[in-house]
Amino acid sequence: MSRTPRDPEGRMPLREHLVEVRKRVVRIALGLLAGAILGWIVYDPLLDALVEPLARASEERGALIGLNFDGVATAIDIHFKVALFLGVIVSSPWWLYQVFAFVNPGLTRDERKYVFGFLAAAVPMFLGGVVMAWLVLPSVVLVLNSFVPEGNANLIGAQLYLGFVMRLVLACGIAFLVPVFMVVLNLMGVVSARTWLAGWRWAILVSFVFAAMVTPTLDVMTMFGLATPICVLYFAATGICFLHDRRTARRRVVPAE
Structure with a gap:
């Protein structure tokens, strides 16, 4: 067949x-x-x-x-x-x-x-x-x-x-995968670094909502302890995406004869 x-x-x-x-x-x-x-x-x-x-x-x-x-x-x-x-x-x-x-x-x-x-x-x-x-x-x-x-x-x-x-x-493990997805989508040309940066407010909001859902208690320290590294990783991934976009832009520039 x-x-x-x-x-x-x-x-x-x-x-x-x-x-x-x-x-x-x-x-x-x-x-x-x-x-x-x-x-x-x-x-x-x-x-x-x-x-x-x-x-x-x-x-x-x-x-x-x-x-x-x-x-x-x-x-x-x-x-x-x-x-x-x-x-x-x-x-x-x-x-x-x-x-x-x-x-x-x-x-x-x-x-x-x-x-x-x-x-x-x-x-x-x-x-x-x-x-x-x-x-x-x-x-x-x-x-x-x-x-x-x-x-x-x-x-x-x-x-x-x-x-x-x-x-x-398990939620922490999955949350730590998000920056990897961000970088891969950027490397594939699907999402630019500027798009990720433009959504930083939503990223912080979603991070804290996610942390609150995972830790359904009145312990604010736990929520901040989980949300903070997620936010840091988000901005770190955005920085890597900016480096890639800059490198890609330089390659597209045709050197003058």
Whole structure:
């Protein structure tokens, strides 16, 4: 069976794109499954690490602070969620590659060279966001528990606490991918640096709204702690885009004979 012909630039027709979507989704699911199996195996030490900020806050506050498994199926439900949480993190190089392997056939030959550069930047940026969230988590938990009155216990619902932690960690990782997308779109000539700079007010607003949604508490420090690095990365990516646009403009200038 012959393949569907491509255009002169090497782009795929719609039918091949749909087939490619299915193939990449299946591969991403298999990667997440493999990572989740690892998460299932190491569940106990992983749960201990996730709960460690509560134990530290309990020790520093001298109060009873811990998890409350308040349902018959809560423990097994959390087991699955924690396993999948680790699966998303450890398989991030794989699913990021699949995303851009899907985009790659739709690009021209000149644009495809940026895919590998994106992947080389996207993986450490995602993991960097995960690490940053993990480092600030103990401080966040301690601050939030500092409002518990003396002599009182704070038994937090396991679903509520672990959902908050996993959402915070993964959201930071995804947020740190935004500057990489910005640079790639600029390198491909889709969005100019001036366009990114013109939207700086919206970028700051969206960053703080995103931080507020990820940390639905009254802790303003957490919101600022998450939104600030996102804003810094936005402006850093805009600066890189300006350098690229300037370099591109110079190349277009034909030297006088």
